[in-house]
């Protein structure tokens with residue numbers, strides 16, 4: 036019998052064709068179709084599949100194997116980011132197209148390609164040995180790209196099915212097809228929205244200008260007060276809980292085959308601005324940030340309009356590192372914004388959620404406990420050999436700048452540590468136009484995971 040996973044590139048093209056944008060309810064049917072696609076593949080692999088309802092998009096929960104066997108949990112997300120701006124895509128974001136060894140489409144790398152890698156490897160292993168003595172629970176959610184609002188509730192309800200020894204995740208990055216990274220940490224996140232209110236409605240700036248403070252001017256004052264001239268965040272207490280990276284982490288970073296010049300060229304910038312004491316490549320993983328993701332207010336149309344706007348807003352997120360807490364930083368940023376806001380303007384700050392940072396110390400590295408579950412030790416050990424076997428180099432163990440808040444929740448609620456093997460690269464354009472997945476990485480990674488699943492079960 037032939038199944039879709041016999042041809043992983045076709046399988047990925049199919050998966051990408053379901054436009055599962057979680058941020059926009061217009062895409063509800065694509066979200067459902069991508070979920071069905073994932074369920075079908077898992078059923079073909081012999082899993083018992085359950086679709087667990089949540090307030091927004093259901094979670095796919097699937098299991099195989101005997102409860103007495105070592106238990107691996109595998110995480111993925113079937114939702115994707117919005118494809119906008121559409122006019123910058125070379126081909127349709129939801130009609131997968133292969134060009135120059137890459138499969139283009141929204142979600143190809145984040146996170147559909149890596150899921151097809153795991154599933155294809157399992158398909159090959161289970162075809163050879165249907166009784167592989169490894170219990171596997173699959174957990175594929177549909178709200179990752181909107182901050183997983185339903186996940187905590189799901190977890191509290193279903194944690195008993197997730198009491199495994201390790202979580203396998205491939206939703207992080209690597210330098211390229213010759214060098215993979217085992218991700219040892221993710222930054223946390225806290226999101227805030229600032230609203231500033233001036234006069235009761237937009238005003239003629241000639242008739243009234245000079246008498247009152249413009250909310251946009253107040254917004255810019257607040258904005259410029261939140262960093263100092265050297266790039267440090269000025270929010271009182273912002274850095275209090277930050278712990279410096281370990282020596283081994285700096286050594287691992289020095290193995291990264293990426294120069295600052297190449298990185299600047301990739302970004303299209305002439306100059307970096309990391310905070311004092313950190314190189315750019317250190318700053319993106321070891322330092323917290325405060326970023327403006329969007330600001331607005333006043334006239335945005337063509338030509339000029341002489342107006343004093345009634346309102347202005349800013350959307351802010353902070354990336355957090357150990358041992359900062361999302362709640363604590365949200366409160367500190369809120370207090371600082373309120374304090375920097377001129378008294379003539381009314382200011383409201385809304386905390387929009389987030390998650391705490393996560394680190395895992397690979398078994399055997401300085402600081403590791405030595406009492407990790409057997410399957411966790413074995414998996415880290417086996418992964419290194421399997422990666423070297425297919426990619427020709429040992430992985431680099433590195434923290435990453437991005438966030439997957441549920442990884443920390445799974446540790447807190449179900450005691451699961453994560454083995455995160457990065458399969459996408461900077462060139463894959465995550466969250467940007469022309470997202471793609473490198474098919475060379477895909478092929479090498481499938482053989483890596485084939486060997487990994489086999490060895491983990493022996």
Ligand code: BES
Pocket residue numbers: 145179180181182183206207208221224435436437438439440
């Ligand atoms: N896969 C990414 C996270 C990621 C990217 C980790 C690069 C490591 C390296 C994930 O899908 C993502 O984009 N997460 C969001 C989380 C947010 C929506 C709560 C992020 O990091 O912005």
Ligand code: MN
Pocket residue numbers: 112145146179206
């Ligand atoms: Mn992702």
